Amino acid sequence: MEIPVAWSVVLLVAAVWNLVVWPQFWRRVTKDPRSRDDAGRATRFYTVHAVLVGVSLLLGVLVGVVGVLGLLG
Secondary structure, three states, X not given: OOOOHHHHHHHHHHHHHHXXXXXXXXXXXXXXXXXXXXXXXXXXXXXXXXXXXXXXXXXXXXXXXXXXXXXXX
């Protein structure tokens, strides 16, 4: 894969950012009282944030893979 080294580094920085920041955010979401209703079931707040965090982590991994391939290619 032909990507300039500078762009590969940018992609790796973005990947690390996603993989560091989103798990911290997820910990706060799980502790938030809006995450569970009175019966202990997950609320829409929890579900929406679970999808947001999951997609962001997946994108972080994919961007990291592209960044590494760019450095190796």
